[in-house]
Amino acid sequence: MIELNNIHVTFNPGTPLENHVLRGIDLRIESGEFVTVIGGNGAGKSTLLNVLAGEVLAEPGQVKIGERDVTRLPAFKRADLVARVYQDPLAGTCGTLTLEENMALACARGRRRGLRSALDTRLRGRLQENLARLGLGLENRLHDSIGLLSGGQRQAVSLLMAALQPMEILLLDEHTAALDPRIASFVLTLSADIIREQQLTALMVTHSMRQALDVGDRTVMMDQGEVAFDVKGEQREGLDVADLLKLFERARGQEVDDDSLLLG
């Protein structure tokens, strides 16, 4: 289970640029739950994700992942609990390393890394098996540097990489936003499949209301650093974009003013 208690984040505190990005977020995510997070620009979605990943530390606030209090742990110390796919397809991989080297890196996420050779026949077999499910022919390109792959291919590989090792939560940060629509839907379906198969707990940030409703089993809408509403189960069944807008208006007493949310 994931627990966020009264999370506040302020960038540049005490300066003219002070920005109170998260204003007291409380969120509990049950094991196996797939939460989609929606919100306009500056709503705090990515910061929330960064708080979970450890790239931003809450002040004040408490973050618990599994049974562990990870509030003060930097990203590399909680990598055994958190896996992540970034928005930028280039961010989740190392361009000059080969496909297999990138995947070997991810295979050791959260483990001690020693002087053993990073790759061996057994691991290569496992990686090929993994890549074959994409149906992109990448299983025959283990020795290619990953920079030769297209953005969509790289993002699909990033997703596989994230799922290679056990984790408490998978974080997807608008991971289809930079892709063309066809590849985006491929990556989204793949994400949903992997999350279901491995029964992962996941949190997906998205810009698109449609996407937020199409996948997952719970939707959280954020606005100005707070949770505007949080729907799941029966309440969420059969909702469409117009209903989300109504929910938002009821919760915040104002209309959605971010076009990108409606266009997505």
Added chain:
Amino acid sequence: MSLIAFLGALELGLIFGFVALGVYLSFRVLDFPDLTVDGSFPLGAAVAAVWIVGGGNPWLGTGLAMIAGAMAGTVTAWMAVKLKILNLLASILSMIALYSINLRIMGRPNIALLTEPTIFVPLESLPVSRYVAFPIAIGIGLLFITFLLNRFLNSEAGLAMRATGENSRMASGNGINTSVMVVAGMALSNALVALGGALFAQSQGSADVTMGVGTIVVGLAAVIGGQSLIPGRSILVATLACLFGSILYRLMVAVALNADFIGLKAQDLNLVTAVLVGLALVLPKLRRRRRVA
């Protein structure tokens, strides 16, 4: 160029091969432009020389030189990682500080080693000339170190180090302590450079406090020149390209300074170096432009 001059250039190229491997590690693998090497090269020479003149075992002295180099690299990396000093600037601070430290270690600007029992002494009793024996011995040592470096960079920890230099955000997301990786890599890099310095002092017969000037440029010449002539992403190809670059650089300098018709003299060495590095930087781009056109 005479055969002796050729073998001498080859020997220097092989010694600076250690420097090239060190610079490859900092500049290419960690993406850390490291001027510490201008200080850690003479540091290695100074430590080994003082130890040997003091009657110590030359092999142990060479090992101590590597440890001293590793310490210098650690300080630079620590300034960059913990004190958040811009990496280039941190390395300049180390470089300038090492000048004083090297003078302190040596107690005077230079130490002669010609008559001292260096690690090369056993080679002098061989039936072959020193000009042949030294490059062969150094070449074997260099290949052995290159092999070890390859093993390391292809290990789990080595892969983590490469990821740190390439994409540190992704690296920490995968549980890699990037600070530790930068410190370890810089320590290893400067240990290799100091090893080069220790070997240089022992084979050339003296350690001098000014011998480090331009070490980084020579290292870059080897890395950039070698890799532009022998492209290839794999670690094995890249490291061998650096060694090739180092030897080629020395041969080109030897040719430039020895060919009477060009009219260059020994004091033009640094000018020649700068021109060669400049060419190594520009030529690959020209080649690419021609391919596009």
